[in-house]
Amino acid sequence: MNGSSNVDQLRSPLTPTSSRKLPFNRRSIITTITLCAVAVSVIRLVAYIYYSAKLQDQPVLTLPDQALDDLLLPAYCSAIYYLLTMAAISATYTAYTQWQQRQLELQREQTFLRSTPFSTFSTMCYRYLETSFSIPLVTARTTLRSALVVLAIALLNLLCTVYPESPSQAHTSNRTGYLSIANFALLIPLSIRSLGWLPYDKAISWHRVFAVLAFITATQHGCYHLSERLESLEPIIESSRHITGITSLSIVGLMLLTAHEIVRANQYSWFRTLHLTLFLSLTISATLHNASFLTLNFVGIAAWLGSRISRKLQAPPKVVSIHSTGRITHVTLEHSLKDMTAGQFGYLGVRGPGFTKYGWARPFSFSGIHSQMEGIASNVEEKEPGEAKTTISRLHLQQDTHQRPGFHHESSSAQVPDEQTVNSIEHGRGDEPASKADHPSNLVDLHIHSRGTFTTALLKAASQQDLESKTPNQVHMELDGPYGTPWLSTAKHYYTDFELALFVCSGVGITPWLAVMQHIATKSRSSRTRNVHVIWSIHEPDTYDVFNPRIFSLLKQSSVTFHIHVYITGHHSTLPSAFSDAITFHSGPPNIDLYMTELKEKNPDIDVGVGVCAYEMMEQTVDELVHSSRFSDENARWWIKKELFRI
Known part of the structure; x- marks a missing residue:
């Protein structure tokens, strides 16, 4: 479906087609x-020196602690x-913000989400106030x-x-x-x-x-x-x-x-x-x-x-499924968390062999939110993040027997996942028969890349556990959440509010957007989203193999048009074969500027929802483009959410 043919879903025919560039420079x-x-700091220092000099002649005896009661x-x-x-x-x-949210709810009930162009002042505020920058040694x-x-x-x-x-x-x-x-x-x-x-x-x-x-x-x-x-x-x-x-x-x-x-x-x-x-x-x-x-x-x-x-008190025992592929651990939890929305994260704590006794939980994005009877447990209604905690009393650790030893074999990325794997993905777990799923239960997926001590211990537990072991309680898990802001604005714009969505990610940074794309796919009848573009940069095809079954399941159940571009930046001999025309493999890093420019030219007058979870340089590039006059003007605005953990 062409983005230009559905312009009227997000704007009225009265929206002007020309825009004015703003005369200010963000750097200045x-x-x-x-x-x-710096001036504020100097003023405070001057004030201190002034009062010290003004009162330096007062005797010390007039300033004891007990004489300060009157002050x-x-x-x-x-x-x-x-x-x-x-x-x-x-x-x-x-x-x-509550007034903004009420206005957005009223707009969602109308034919056009936005019937008037943005004002010059509003555009200027968005482009300059929302631009991001770093302060060395203070904040990223x-x-x-x-x-x-x-x-x-x-x-x-x-x-x-x-x-x-x-x-x-x-x-x-x-x-x-x-x-x-x-x-x-x-x-x-x-x-x-x-x-x-x-x-x-x-x-x-x-x-x-x-x-x-x-x-x-x-x-x-x-x-x-x-x-x-x-x-x-x-x-x-x-x-x-x-x-x-x-x-x-x-x-x-x-x-x-x-x-x-x-x-x-x-x-x-x-x-x-x-x-x-x-x-x-x-x-x-x-x-x-x-x-x-x-x-x-x-x-x-x-x-x-x-x-x-x-x-600490809210910890009912639940079932966990864990398996590893390469350096990535896939965890599926049956939870009691409430009010979950795709795009949020939770704190995962693990205790057991290889983990410290009183270890701290780490934040991880939800890569999938499921319900065995309802398909997906998240929604985009106005809800505040809830809180719950799940203690795991038994688990099944599954070693991935299809792990590819090298690129030249081209195993899973060139094949359509088998039906059993797809069904396991759609139901949120792969180690229990369907007969046990006769009652509604909420499931959440996490894909965790092994980097530090905690994630390496989790990968080791998933890969070395004996599958025939009958010993329970070897590893206990706690899930606390959901947390985070899944919205793209203070008015709580969500990706389903936009006809076009763009996700830019690198490595396992695709995990939060998998949950969002899953939500878009299952809510395609009630959402405005018709086209989803994905720019995914990975070093080796092994990373794609981990998410191949989930992507296949996503494309299988969705009426939304997906355009998934996978960029492989590492050394390789040939590109993998895609099982769908919606997936395109490229060699080398992505040209984000060129891709977004072409996307803007094809869809000049519609608002776009953008999600980024990538390394800092890529995130900075997307952020600068989104807030530039080339993409956000009076006619259309590109909204952005950056998934960056500051633990």
């Missing part, structure tokens, strides 16, 4: 924002004003909109510090101290996975932002007090409040250093254990320093503990 805007951030209320109020302002901003943003990728929000929150902290003018340096010190506690009151609830009103992948990003702000304000608080006693440190050493304050600040600094993305990515278990230990130590130390820490954070800490306890 990013540079300006960076300079503003307690104003400093405490500054923190309260800050929290109330943040609450008002959050409530306003929530109300706005962030959007300009997020950077502006962080800058605004930093300015709010500065405003609460210096306004109204403080009567003394001790008063300013108290303000920064209570602002640090207030930032902790915001960051602790944001670490809760089942927060409800904010998806976990979004919440954990803001958790890190407020952690940095808490450390900055706490450092200011300490600097103000230390500057009062520059001639002698003896009063500091003798005061228990100063000792606990320095200890708390040191703990927060250590938490920030050990929580850096480099540490999280390479030593995840060590990071989780150390982070939890330091947090408990900080709670004790900060409470001893000032009881207000526990007062403001009691609700957040209680909610965090309650969330962890509920995940």
